[in-house]
Amino acid sequence: MKVILFRHEQGAIHAADAYARVLRRPGITIVTSGPGATNIFTGLANAYMDSSPVVAITGQVPTIMFGKDAFQETDMTGSTMTVTKFNILVRDAKKLAPAFKTAYKISIHGRPGPVLIDVPRDVQDRDVPEWSGEELEVPGLYKNIPEPDLTLISMAIKLLLEAERPVILVGGGVYWSNATDEVLKLAEMLQIPIVTTLPGKNAVPNNHPLVMGPVGMHGRLEADAALANSDLVLALGTRFSDRTVCNFKEFQKDRKIIHIDIDKSEIGKNVKPTIGIVGDVKKALQLILKLIPKAMVKNERFLNWLRNIRETFEKHVDELGNKVPGFAPWKVLKTIRQVAPPDIIVTTGVGSHQMWCEIHWQVCMPGTFITSAGLGTMGFGLPAAIGAAFAKPNTPILDIDGDGSFLMTMQNLAVVREHNLPIIVVIFNNTALGLVKQWQTHIYGGRVIASEFRRNPDFTKLADAFNIEGTRPESYEELKISIERAIRSREPLIIDVTLNTEYDIVVPWVKPGQWLINAQQPVGMNVNLVYS
Known part of the structure; x- marks a missing residue:
């Protein structure tokens, strides 16, 4: 041990x-x-x-x-x-x-x-006697996981076949069920777009042509458009968080919902489904794949519309990133992704950097994106990176963090150095609690209170105090070289990236209570998110 x-x-x-x-x-x-x-x-x-x-x-x-x-x-x-x-x-x-x-x-x-x-x-x-293998009797805690109901599975298949614009919503349960292959096989068979929750981002390869990305408050435009314009949602291993659905009344309007979850208490808790199936997601999908007809008519028009939104969005943010003086958050992530291997494990803290990752970090392999989704715990990123490094000692580990979040648990850099863990920490330095400041600025009338730092520590000197190299790049090329060198040398590195705070407003953004089609888009962009 x-x-x-x-x-x-x-x-x-x-x-x-x-x-x-x-x-x-x-x-x-x-x-x-x-x-x-x-x-x-x-x-x-x-x-x-x-x-x-x-x-x-x-x-x-x-x-x-x-x-x-x-x-x-x-x-x-x-x-x-x-x-x-x-x-x-x-x-x-x-x-x-x-x-x-x-x-x-x-x-x-x-x-x-x-x-x-x-x-x-x-x-x-006290002395502990030799253990004979017995367990405690705990009534009710070892509940048998029911096999998916075949009648409900058949009904779900019927709805899937009848739908004109079905969408698969992937939650974190898909990862725990190890059901990635089944999700992709069903999506490919029926040509159904896939959207994810924030935990579900970790469950499917984001570069798959049918994966539209995360949906919700800080989701991608094509994902928001897909869910908002769907006539059926196949929801897998998700609790229908408010950050995903945004407006429950609109979500339940004019669409059928099939909800599959291993936890019975989640069925009907936040969203009343047309069909609720209790059981393991992998087993349920295997049954659907076994029983569903193989020859299907593809709805290319809806998919092409979503792909056009994605292409327009990507082209726009790329052009915008090239115009921004200094470092633009999304371009930092794209730069790192260019040189990072597909299996790199990314952890995040909580704040605007996390939402930028939700939108722009491409997860190439399931199981490589670890973030605090439900509770939103600042300080999660660095210790999570340490845990990931011990779990996969031969895999590169990257903590994408914010200055505020990093400072909450940065004392564990001592563990990084003590065990020579090759962890790269990229700090999005905006001298603020970015998301709090964004809400104060754009929702609370510009009353910015207790969300800006008067002075940050020098993160490169902080790194040096732990005998870890620190650097503050001045260009994307320097950032790229630093990442490549750290991966190659397998030495820990702290990279302090000073953001252009004028452009550190996380968009797309569906403001509280609004519907997905009302997402605030990047400056200079106005794509229609209503399908016709």
Whole structure:
């Protein structure tokens, strides 16, 4: 067993989270009692929102001190009840091994999620008897995952065949189900455009001709147009987040919805489907592929319209990027993508840089884009990159971060140097909490309060303090050379990219409560998003 000592507990649990996402198996974190335990609460909530299997083991005061406000006594099972699939306080050393085995299995069973085991100090001190393989009896937690209902599958196929403008909405559940091949095969068979949620971006190759990209508040124009103009949505492993749907009333108007999800509680929670199928996405799609007729009429007109939007959008942002003095965020990402290998694993912090990645970073291989989607946890990027580096030690790792997000967990650079992890950190330096400032400027009447930094540290000197190389490129060519050299040398590198803040307004942007066709487009662009 290899133990990695982090410099803050939040970093440790984010790393375990990313490790779990990369390998599709639980990541484990161990912390002490009191503040050590409470410091992982955000990480538990993050893993819970993004359905990531993390096993957290926390220290606790001796059982004899329970209820006496002892030093570092904190009710961890009570406080984490809403952000874990399962938690337990182990009072008997004989139950330690069964508790761990049970928690581990629960974390990955069905819809993945975090679990917590709280271990009092006196229980830790006792001898643990030889384990015979038994588990704890936990009624209701090992729910059988039902096989997809064949009658509902047949009904879904009928709707798919009747639809004129069907769209596949890919959520994070497609990745956990390992159903990428099935999604692409069905899309290719029926020539259906694919749009994704932010977690679903990690589940399909973004360079596939049928993949329109992420949809929603900061989705791509062609993806927003696809979903808004669809007459049927096949939704796979998604909870229909408000950031994806934007306007629930409009979404449920004039379209049929087929929702397939392993979690029964998600069916009908946010969106009432025409057909709701509970079961594993991969198995459900395999049944659809087995039963659906092979010869289909392709709807090329709708697809060509969406592709034209994509081409127009790409041409416009490329031309705009060439005119922007200094660094334009989207062009930075495109420059890096040119020299980065297809299997590079990208993690992000949370903020405007993350939304730029949602729109412009091209995921070539599923499983290589790790971000905090549901909770939106600033500081996630660097520790997630560390977790990914331990999961895939021979794969290049890139943390695309913001200055504000990076500073929240940057002390874990010590772990990067200590273990010589070849992690590249690209900091989008806009001296602000970019998304907060964007909302204040464009929604709240320009009242910019507590979202701009009066002064940032010198990130190159900060890198040097950890004995890591830091650089501040002055051109895209210098940026490209720095990335290539870091990948080749397998040495950590921090790149401070000073953005042109005049153009750091993340668009497309569907403002709160508006519908997808009303997306604010890049300056100088006005494409009609209504199909006719």
